[in-house]
Amino acid sequence: MTESDDKPDPFLNAYRPDLAAAELSGRVSAARFTEGRPAGIISSLADLRREPQAAARLDTQLLFGEAVTVYDERDGWAWVQNETDRYVGYVESATLGGTPKPPTHQVSALRSYLFPEPDLKAPPLGCLSIASPLRVVGEEGDYAALGDGRFVYRKHTASLLEGIERDYVATALRFLGTPYYWGGRSSIGLDCAALIQLCLARAGMPVLRDSYMQGNSVGRAVDWQPGETKLQRGDLVYFPGHCVIMLDDREVVHANAFTMSVAIETLEAVEQRVIAESGGTGITGIRRVLSGS
Structure with missing residues (x-):
């Protein structure tokens, strides 16, 4: 839509x-x-x-x-x-x-337990995913104290001001092997657009959720011609209902329903598969977020 x-x-x-x-x-x-x-x-x-x-x-x-x-x-x-x-x-x-107060941090690990007290032996209350916003109000030993009285392991959190991970390609590679899950948006399971969204969130760049939304809004459009435009690391390539992150000018990392996981493939292999599944439509757009390398 x-x-x-x-x-x-x-x-x-x-x-x-x-x-x-x-x-x-x-x-x-x-x-x-x-x-x-x-x-x-x-x-x-x-x-x-x-x-x-x-x-x-x-x-x-x-x-x-x-x-x-x-x-x-x-x-x-x-x-x-x-x-x-x-x-x-x-x-x-x-x-x-209730109404949450503005976050100060994000979960920076792929996932981290939420504890009722600053003790690794305490029964966890849940498992939080990367990019989850946190309101940290203090520290107790190795734990960050949240505004609601619960705790997260401090080294699994990062400040929104100083702890962003600008290399979102490196963040995407941390997800390798994560199960593909339609509609999923966490390190437990996620789809192609969610992988891009979470990685860019850790880079301090909020973007929309679905591939068709991102394909018209993330970064800037690349004026490309099939077989002529040289792609670079970090380019986001969009297809009908799918999207990938370029690792270089040939390989991509993406969450996909072919391997049912986050995996590395060649762009050519992905494009040929999408063309076959979509009735002839391949790449619909390329967005560039990184200005260099």
Whole structure:
């Protein structure tokens, strides 16, 4: 789907026939408009689904600590919009807490346990994924104390001001072997666009969630010609429903349903497979984030 002035993208704009975000007044038709209320994700991960039921399609996941706007809530489900990437959908109400304060850090390890006290022998309360935002208020020994009274191993966190990892290609390589998971957005399992989103988040660059969204917005477009444009490390290559990160001018790293994992392949192999699956369409765009190497 794409967004236009006539019909805003429903994955990025909160509107239904009965209810819509106040900011969309005059752009969409709805019986009622609301400002919503702020909330935050308190579970390790929150599945965001197309409909308010556990069997509904998974569109994406929300990370611990992310802020959302709640527009509707009933029968154990909340209709929300993620502040990080604007994604709209339904999460279980039990995954929501009060308004989160601005984060100071991110989880920098692929994953790290959340503890009730600064003790590695304490039973963990959950497992947080890389790029999860954290509000660190102090330190106790080897642990970062969070604003909600829980703890994360300090060396698994990084300051938003000083601890970003600019080399997002190196971050992507840390995911090698991670299972492919449609709609997944964590180091437990993720899809192609989520890999790019999380790696760029660790580089201090927030981007949209899905491949079609990123393909029109990340970095700058590369004016390319098949067989002529020389690709470079860090280039993001987009296909119909898929995207990859260039390791050099030949190989890519990507989360994919062919190996069902994050893997390294040649761009040529990926392109030929996509062409066969899409009925003849190959690369649809290339985005460049790094200016050098």
